[in-house]
Amino acid sequence: MVNRKELDADQSPQAAYGAYLRRMRDERGWTQDDLSMRTGYSSAHISAVETGRRPPTPRFSASTDKAFGTGDKFERQARAVRNTAILEGFPEYVGYEGRAVEIRLYEIGIIPGLLQTPEYARVLADSSVRRGSITSEQADERVELLMKRQSALERIDPPMVFLTMDESCIRRTVGGAAVMEAQLAQLVEFAARPNTLLQVAPFDIGERRPLNLPVYLLTLPDRSVTCYAESQSQGHLDRESVSVLPMLTAYHQLQAEALSQTASVAMIEQARKGIS
Template sequence: MVNRKELDPERSASAAFGALLRSLRDERGWTQDELGDRIRCSGAHISAVETGRRSPTDAFAASADRALGTGDRLQRQSRAARYTALLEGFPEYVKHEERASEIRLYEVGVIPGILQTPEYASALTARAVERGAITPEQGEERISLVKERQAALIRTPPPLVFVVLDESCLRRPVGETATMDGQWKRLVDFAALPNTVLQVAPFDMGDRRPLSLPLYVLTMQNRSLISYAESAQRGQLERDSASVVPLLTAYHQLQAEALSQAASVVMIEQLRRGTP
């Protein structure tokens, strides 16, 4: 084919989306204009997305999935293309989190996004940009995602949310003193909600701690399980229940060893007052 640009899906998440879109379109023998007609956009727009010159929106990916009969395959790929500052698997996890009936989180070193105040999220992101770990644009993506995740939890009926925070999450200073005070207050308010449980895993748990890295476990409405585990450079989404159950068991063991919610709130209030 004349003037057909070679695509390198390894170049970026947007390039991977474009290569997948072209592959699916080619399988059906459609031109860019023909696909464009089916999803109400121009062939030039299809070309720009396929070559990575334009990032796919969620609406575009959803329309393409419908036209191509690919379920939500392109939508899942598009989230990776949009949220370039996130580890692999996390954008897909977020979409499941929006529909989960039960959410279980264990976090180390940082308050999880669904509980971050705007000031805490901004301060945390600003430091990452300052270090050069992410670009300013990626920082905006992170803050936007925090808002989206929190907004998605305000639904009827609300999900049950269980959170275990390593003590390091509470004691790591982020931003100004007022930022941390506001964040601690947010945690206390969260613990008072009727659909939540907040616990702290104190340092003195020592080797009784069954988990050392962040872990998120979702129970979906059909009672299926999904987990997301994260290390410094890698995230992994797991949908096989046989693989998730041992992680859920470890989470329950962690809850049993952690402070009760009442004792956890006392620790947070002591930090707010500046007492040991």
């Protein structure tokens, strides 16, 4: 088998689902085309589910259970995937993020994950546990994934990272003074790197703010652009240029309204003094 991707079932519930799907297919000697004919899904779709690039839907799982004669095993595994701490669409986004040559981030209310200190990230995860929205195990999974993602910024040929944050990100205290001061200090260090641009979108731009939800835009090595956006309970990855390019335009419009990097760093330093 040429270029067959190795699967790590321990990586996440979605990865475990993909590994189980491949194992069941291999045991029967079926190719992805064979399973495609039995489920009505394309071989490319099956490949994406097996390798964790696409989450399994209830309909897909019902089709695979029927094809394999496994009762509801795939449907139950799919529920485990949906109940994980990671939003739908995000695992696929992370795969693209690790290959991106340019990363554009916009966040509201909290520091973007790629720039969070471990202490800041842990406070947010533990808060979700106390609210009952995730389990302790899921909190650990969330923080572990975050640290793995941040390693992309330290690779030999790191991506260019454009970070535009709503002013609320630096004004909202998370974890107390010590945690927040260290987090703001890390932002200042980030802004000093040669491959980064940090801007704060101040409150006073008002209605001129073109984006109202967090947005992540990735430029891949072939110069195609992928967009990921999320709400409180759902994430969505989009690779279609007809919908991605307007988001890229809105991001550039946001940058035009935001403070310069020099003024942004000055605002962050002022915020640091206010909490020390």
